[in-house]
Amino acid sequence: MYQYDKYDQAMVDARVAEFRDQVRRRLDGTLPEDEFRHLRLKNGLYLQLHAYMLRVAIPYGTLSGEQMHMLAHIARRYDRGYGHFTTRQNIQYNWMKLEETPDLLADLASVEMHAIQTSGNCIRNISSDHFAGAAADEIADPRPWAELLRQWSSFHPEFQLLPRKFKIAVIASPTDRAAMRLHDIGIELVRNADGVLGAKFFVGGGMGRTPMIGPCIRDFVPAEELISYSEAILRVYNRYGRRDNKYKARIKILVHELGAEEYTRQVEEEFAQMKTLGLDPPVAELERITAYFADPAFEQGLSDEIDRADPDFAVWVDQNTHPHKVPGYAVVTISLKPAGGIPGDASADQMDLMADLAARFAFDELRVTHTQNIVLAHVRKADLYTIWQQLDGEGLASANLDLIGDMIACPGLDYCSLANARSIPVAQKISERFADTGRQRELGELKLKISGCINACGHHHAGHIGILGVDRKGVENYQLLLGGSGAEDVSLAKIIGPGFDEDGIVDAVETVTNVYLGARTDGERFLDTYRRIGVNPFKEALYG
Amino acid sequence: MAEAQICYRADAPVNATAASFADFTAGSNAAAVRIEPGDDARVLVPHLGQIQLIEVNFPSFGDGRGYSAAQIVREAGYTGELRATGDVLADQFVFLRRCGFDSFAPDKPLDPQEIEAAEGFFPHVYQTSSDGVAAIWALRHKAVS
Numbered sequence: 001m002y003q004y005d006k007y008d009q010a011m012v013d014a015r016v017a018e019f020r021d022q023v024r025r026r027l028d029g030t031l032p033e034d035e036f037r038h039l040r041l042k043n044g045l046y047l048q049l050h051a052y053m054l055r056v057a058i059p060y061g062t063l064s065g066e067q068m069h070m071l072a073h074i075a076r077r078y079d080r081g082y083g084h085f086t087t088r089q090n091i092q093y094n095w096m097k098l099e100e101t102p103d104l105l106a107d108l109a110s111v112e113m114h115a116i117q118t119s120g121n122c123i124r125n126i127s128s129d130h131f132a133g134a135a136a137d138e139i140a141d142p143r144p145w146a147e148l149l150r151q152w153s154s155f156h157p158e159f160q161l162l163p164r165k166f167k168i169a170v171i172a173s174p175t176d177r178a179a180m181r182l183h184d185i186g187i188e189l190v191r192n193a194d195g196v197l198g199a200k201f202f203v204g205g206g207m208g209r210t211p212m213i214g215p216c217i218r219d220f221v222p223a224e225e226l227i228s229y230s231e232a233i234l235r236v237y238n239r240y241g242r243r244d245n246k247y248k249a250r251i252k253i254l255v256h257e258l259g260a261e262e263y264t265r266q267v268e269e270e271f272a273q274m275k276t277l278g279l280d281p282p283v284a285e286l287e288r289i290t291a292y293f294a295d296p297a298f299e300q301g302l303s304d305e306i307d308r309a310d311p312d313f314a315v316w317v318d319q320n321t322h323p324h325k326v327p328g329y330a331v332v333t334i335s336l337k338p339a340g341g342i343p344g345d346a347s348a349d350q351m352d353l354m355a356d357l358a359a360r361f362a363f364d365e366l367r368v369t370h371t372q373n374i375v376l377a378h379v380r381k382a383d384l385y386t387i388w389q390q391l392d393g394e395g396l397a398s399a400n401l402d403l404i405g406d407m408i409a410c411p412g413l414d415y416c417s418l419a420n421a422r423s424i425p426v427a428q429k430i431s432e433r434f435a436d437t438g439r440q441r442e443l444g445e446l447k448l449k450i451s452g453c454i455n456a457c458g459h460h461h462a463g464h465i466g467i468l469g470v471d472r473k474g475v476e477n478y479q480l481l482l483g484g485s486g487a488e489d490v491s492l493a494k495i496i497g498p499g500f501d502e503d504g505i506v507d508a509v510e511t512v513t514n515v516y517l518g519a520r521t522d523g524e525r526f527l528d529t530y531r532r533i534g535v536n537p538f539k540e541a542l543y544g
Numbered sequence: 545m546a547e548a549q550i551c552y553r554a555d556a557p558v559n560a561t562a563a564s565f566a567d568f569t570a571g572s573n574a575a576a577v578r579i580e581p582g583d584d585a586r587v588l589v590p591h592l593g594q595i596q597l598i599e600v601n602f603p604s605f606g607d608g609r610g611y612s613a614a615q616i617v618r619e620a621g622y623t624g625e626l627r628a629t630g631d632v633l634a635d636q637f638v639f640l641r642r643c644g645f646d647s648f649a650p651d652k653p654l655d656p657q658e659i660e661a662a663e664g665f666f667p668h669v670y671q672t673s674s675d676g677v678a679a680i681w682a683l684r685h686k687a688v689s
Contacts, residue, residue, distance in 0.1 A: 005684070007668055007680040007683065007684070008680075010667050011666065011668060011670070011680075014665045014666045014667060015665075017665055021661060022635065025658075035633060035635070038605075121606075151680070154670050155666070155669070155670060157611065157638070157640075157642035157671075158608075158612055158639075158643055159608070160608060160636070161605070161607065161608025161636075162608060163608075227671075235612050235615075238608055238611070238612045239609055243581075243607060243609075273619065277619060277672070279672050281681035281682075284685050285685060288684065
């Protein structure tokens, strides 16, 4: 994985010093809250319902065992012993004290981590495929491109005060594990007719109150123009994105209002000038970064045999491991979704264990997924049983990956000042209702996503089943959506009728799964059945 | 005209009343022009030879359009005074400088100590911009380029 050189380290250290100064000025009263607010957000520090919340960047979701140990240390030292992994492959802590945050950032900087641009109207943490470097279907590792973009976007002088936040995802396989087309910029690495690697650009996707699937605006941008082309996209947005209404300020609204064709024309016009300005690093820089992502020293000739004598282990292997590009290895996903738990939460002890397992068995590397789980990307199949036993000892062996129990949920009204309804209790009740692993497996792949407000941090638009919490005359009410997908078969879920109360929505989820079980044909997922039979059978079952 | 509090130019700040963007584009031959966030800086490009001062106004510090306006005129070769006016804050100072502003006339005077501190934090930059400072990638590949 990427390692800082003296320049990267100097920049992160500088940010710590700068933020320390900003906090000092806030605490001594020199800096009023309305000016400080924007500065602290640039560093991922929110003022939430009960306390400050800090979001730490995990670039493209990749981190080392040492870095994971540091996240555990922060949970113990500055929080209440746990952290929450997010849908942007980051982690956030909910119980921060403002005066301690500079020390926390210094701790992070000591292991090449930071909280730069994890909030605010700027370019946020760049996300990527959590199986990068391990997946058999990828054409290249997307993370060097993401790292190049990370450096370019960090402290970019022109794009610190965009109309609204800006999210970029980079993938490099036909299977989309990063909800790429639901980003402000989605990049898919492709090869052109000459076999040269380049970037296919999708712009103007997003969730939030107006969900949109990003249209392709260019089939191929070569590596040596990646930065100037991105800069052209951002400049058109910075100049013409709406600033009169924050709910219409994302780039998707600009692309939609102009039309993809006109927006593309403007970008191309800007790009024609920008590519002459020397904004692009030499290809040698991408090569330098790529060298850090070289394959680890895989052993050759390992057996693919797994001893499946322990039935619980066998279920976990079937559900939570994926094929690896190298024989004898597997990709392991550690579910942070125990029945009755808070999706994405991990205790400091759990983080330490995952870090130790990564160091012992997985080339000291972990990934955070946008579905709020943790991946060990390169594991010998011979080590799977030992890993599973250790995970089981810390409550981390839920065999529910991609099943209904593996749901996404935002923090909701329990923590978030924007939320209209609680998400966590709904997630807990549903996961308890479907706690039986056999029952979950019978339902098969089923992506359930819960947001506590219209801002859609819980990705409800992309759920096979989505739940949206709203406030209805002071009472929490939950709307049910069906038919969304954040994968390569991307689609937006639709609200199917009047909402439900907290217990009612749990029943409603069970009702629609029963409709599916009754209607499915062999091999059909919930989403496939819904697409085939349409919404009416589900509506009839729910509302009669 | 907003009088410059801070100016980084060798020559003295331009002391002329800036024409509004509308007046300028209507055919004025003024040597100073003032642009607001919604004005298209690119329209000025053919006239940059006659301009000695461009004031870019920030009615609110959170509206970042003025940064792009500054980059556009600098990229087009403008070497005259580029003055940030309005809600200009110390914590945006470095970014404004990087976009080519060399003169500052804030509504609320900036604290020179805060400016000095702000300029001292970051030893390098990650990207090429109108200030011409070599990006980190250029430093990394200096030996081979």
